[in-house]
Amino acid sequence: MPDKPRTMLVVLSDIAPELESDFLRWYDEEHIPQRLAVPGFRRAARFQAGPPPVSGSGLEVESPPRHLAVYEMDSVEVLESEPYRRLIANPTEWTRRIRSTFSLRLRHPYVEQFGLTDDDPRVDRFR
Numbered sequence: 001m002p003d004k005p006r007t008m009l010v011v012l013s014d015i016a017p018e019l020e021s022d023f024l025r026w027y028d029e030e031h032i033p034q035r036l037a038v039p040g041f042r043r044a045a046r047f048q049a050g051p052p053p054v055s056g057s058g059l060e061v062e063s064p065p066r067h068l069a070v071y072e073m074d075s076v077e078v079l080e081s082e083p084y085r086r087l088i089a090n091p092t093e094w095t096r097r098i099r100s101t102f103s104l105r106l107r108h109p110y111v112e113q114f115g116l117t118d119d120d121p122r123v124d125r126f127r
Contacts (some may be wrong), residue, residue, distance in 0.1 A: 007110040012065035014104040040078030044071045
């Protein structure tokens with residue numbers, strides 16, 4: 001693992017299907033670019049829930065949140081920085097409108113505790 005552990009801000013959300021196209025446009029055109037303009041945010045990606053796995057591990061959630069966004073940051077302290085606080089305190093009209101339509105929104109930072117890549121020798125014995 002690098003000297004400094006990676007920090008991720010994870011956001012799960014749902015929105016009514018009829019509002020989804022505006023939500024997705026807002027996320028891609030305003031929300032993510034705004035965050036990446038804040039010092040300490042490094043990269044971001046937005047995901048949409050896929051179909052449940054055919055194998056069925058028994059751990060599936062009946063109805064998982066449809067949308068996931070992951071933001072890589074320098075540290076948790078980025079969320080307490082003056083530039084981030086200023087951004088949060090001054091939402092655009094579009095942001096206010098979208099936020100009022102969430103049916104679910106879970107948001108929490110996570111700090112990496114362990115990391116492994118597929119080329120690590122510890123993986124070879126399972127191939």
